Amino acid sequence: MQRHERLIRLTRRLVERPMAPIGISALAEAWGVAKSTLSEDVQLVREVLAEDGAGRVETLVGAQGGVRFVPQVARDRAEAFLWDVARRLASPDRVIAGEFLYASDVLGDPDVIDTAGAMVASRFAHAGVEVVVTVETKGIPLAASAARYLHAPLAIVRREQRVTEGASLTTHYVSGSAKRIQTMSLSTRLVPRGARALIVDDFMRAGATARAVAELIGEFGGEVCGTAVFMATSQPAQKMVADYVALLEVGPVRESGFEVRPNLGALERRVTHVD
Amino acid sequence: MQRHERLIRLTRRLVERPMAPIGISALAEAWGVAKSTLSEDVQLVREVLAEDGAGRVETLVGAQGGVRFVPQVARDRAEAFLWDVARRLASPDRVIAGEFLYASDVLGDPDVIDTAGAMVASRFAHAGVEVVVTVETKGIPLAASAARYLHAPLAIVRREQRVTEGASLTTHYVSGSAKRIQTMSLSTRLVPRGARALIVDDFMRAGATARAVAELIGEFGGEVCGTAVFMATSQPAQKMVADYVALLEVGPVRESGFEVRPNLGALERRVTHVD
Structure with a gap:
């Protein structure tokens, strides 16, 4: 196999399944090349992807000698993306029932879902995420995208108990905005005991939902390693969760006009490393 | 820029955004190479991806001279995948409440979502899909994956009207299994008038839900160009939709044992071409 072909195959495998380990020794054997040759190929791919800000090819420590593709959204692309989405959202004809x-259209746009998911994954790539948890319904595509980029399973919290979910843990909470009692329910088979969970949702106002999800995860003996939302309202400034990342911040929604601001701080990678 | 770098960049761009057009003239200019040189690079990538059964690099007809990556799951990989999923599902400890x-765990597995979505997309890649429509909740990750591979927007049908969905079209229907009256509601902004829609869901028993979604799409002046589900029950054999694709077929679920069969016919590409 020529170098050209190996580079194409390597790039395809890395990009196609972010965060999934690729064994270099096994691949070298399968392709009939020396491991050192394949390592040179990996280095070439690594340099080009890094130069483009497309992601990092990380070497995995261990006997197997593997690599994985850690998603990244280059800062200039992330900024341009968030400004573009902010402009689309900050439109008076999007105001419904006053506030x-x-x-839903933006949250169903394949490029938005993909880029936003990559941004969330990039931010939490080293947080040791073992499961991505979301609440039905509108946040599911974003959460699924983040889960794809993190190569982690997705667990969906339901608003009602469903027979098809089997045994479930159910909790009740008071929503921050409507002051209504809400129910949420999570199948016991979806979150392994002690798992590190990333909460992903489309929207945060007071943070009551995210907090209830965090408590639910706690009931499973799990640990919340982060909370990420597509957009959060600027008011109330004090949320019910201590620590969260919002890609966009939305000012009070009024028909006379309102602000949607990219949260460029959301792009900064956390320094928390868990192995 | 050396050929090595161009091949890595081309592969990354193609694989990262399936079905999205890449303009070859513009790219040649941006990279400072002759268009003929870049066309040779494209040909190399095309051959390697085709050889691996990973997807087809199609040339777009038109003045712009573009290419796009059409997802494909090689038949042997698809078969192995479906058998693997079937074995996971056909387990007595998965039987809930008798039938x-x-x-949910399988439908939240990132590799399952990704491969199943690619299979659905591969099957309908030439059906001219303009929007992927699903019904909340469990089918959303698969539908989002198919939408990513088709580079089409995702529209989620809600089970109740929601204020945040704005003006919605609502319909009622009788579910085939439980004989209960069900409601579904779709935001009028999500399906453009006359759009070609692909319906994707996790499960089909009698097909009443898929049929109701098809009727809803019809109300939007849209056209259903296909229906794909992750699994369909073998009974009733006669579904309420004439034409659908199921990746898996599930026999009557009983605690004493039941069958889950890969539907290898689902892999066959349709010959319908719409441009």
Whole structure:
């Protein structure tokens, strides 16, 4: 196999399944090349992807000698993306019933889902995420995208108990905005005991939902290693969760006009490393 | 820029955004190479991806001279995948309340979502899909994956009207299994008038839900160009939709044992071409 072909195959495998380990020794054997030759190929791919800000090819420590592709969204692309989404959202014809912001079309746009998911994954790539947890319904595509980029399973919290979910843990909480009692329910088979969970949702106002999900994860003996939302309202400034990342911040929604601001701080990688 | 670098960059761009067009003239200019040189690079990538059964690099007809990556799951990989999923599902400890099959963990597995979505997309890549429509909740990750591979927006049908969805079209129907009256509601902004829609869901028993979604799409002046589900029950054999693709077929679920069969016919590409 020529170098050209190996580079194409390597790039395809890395990009196609972010965070999934690729065994270099096994691949060298399968392709009939020396491990050192394949390592040179990996280095070439690594340099080009790094130069493009497309992601990092990380070497895994251990006997197997593997690599994985850690997603990344280059800062200039992330900024341009968030400004673009902010402009799309900050439109008076999106105001519903006086105070709600219509965003379902944006949250269903394949490029938005993909880039936003990559941004969330990039931020939490080294947080040791073992499961991505979301609440039905609108946040599911974003959460699924983040889960794909993190190569982690997705667990969906339901608003009602469903027979098809089997044994479930159910909790009740008071929503921050409507002051209504809400129910949420998570199948006991979806979150392994002690798992590190990343909470992903489309929207955060007071943070009551995220907090209830965190408590639910706690009931499973799990640990919340992060909370990421597509957009959070600027008010109330004090949320019910201590620590969260929002890609966009939305000011009070009024028909006379309102602000949607990219949260460029959301792009900064956390320094928490867990192995 | 050396050929090595161009091949890595081309592969990354193609694989990262399936079905999204890449303009070859613009890229040649940006990279400072002759268009003929870049076309040779494209040809190299095309051959390697085709040889691996990973997807087809199609040349787009038109003045712009573009290419796109059409997802494909090689038949042997698809077969192995479906058998693997079938074996996971056909387990007595998945039987819930006598007749339901627990599958939420499988439907949240990132590799399952990704491969199944690619299979659905591969099957309908030439059906001219303009929007992927699903019904909340469990089918959303698969539908989002198919939408990513088709580079089409995702529209989620809600089970209740929601204020945040804005103006919605609502319909009622009688579910085939439980004989209960069900409601579904779709935001009028999500399906453009006359759009070609692919319906994707996790499960089909009688097909009443898929049929109701098809009727809803019809109300939008849209056209259903296909229906794909992760699994369908073998009974009733006669479904309420004429034409659908199921990746897996599930026999009557009983605690004493039941069958889950890969539907290898689902892999066959349709010959319908729409441009």
